[in-house]
């Protein structure tokens with residue numbers, strides 16, 4: 697139908713900068729250290745489409761880890777974007793499936809301090825067989841994606857410092873030609889080894905601004 701066709705074209709133009717957009721919490725963004733690690737092509741691709749896939753970012757520098765947060769680094773992130781969380785806490789991502797095309801997806805807490813693409817802590821916090829399915833609309837448990845962070849026992853002494861751990865949503869298209877990595881920086885506001893609030897450490901850490909704390913507090 698002609699009208700549908702025009703509408704589709706309009707929709708395509710409107711949503712060309714998006715596949716799945718994370719409305720909240722804030723995800724990692726590109727910066728100067730990404731350019732150094734991954735190269736200008738990665739920076740430009742992510743700037744062009746913050747919701748895009750890593751195959752758009754080539755060529756990569758050798759130091760780049762595109763399968764961890766698209767190569768984006770903690771050092772480029774504004775402090776206020778760090779989510780202060782606690783083990784076992786429930787979190788929610790608000791997501792728009794701007795270009796739905798389905799495929800498997802999962803959410804995990806990732807220790808970024810290990811080599812390569814990092815190490816998943818515990819098991820997947822959420823999995824989907826068909827994420828942002830086509831045709832839409834996406835189910836509510838995808839657009840208001842809720843999950844529970846691993847327990848203190850699972851996390852242990854990891855994730856104590858801002859930048860050590862991220863919550864990552866990974867999504868692959870059915871033919872695996874496009875891979876998406878959306879990262880939220882998390883910092884655990886309590887000492888996971890003792891269960892006691894590490895107030896002194898938090899006060900001293902530059903990453904726990906009032907804004908970061910407010911964000912975290914909203915989630916308790």
Ligand SMILES: [Cu+2]
Pocket residue numbers: 714715716795797874
């Ligand atoms: Cu897409």
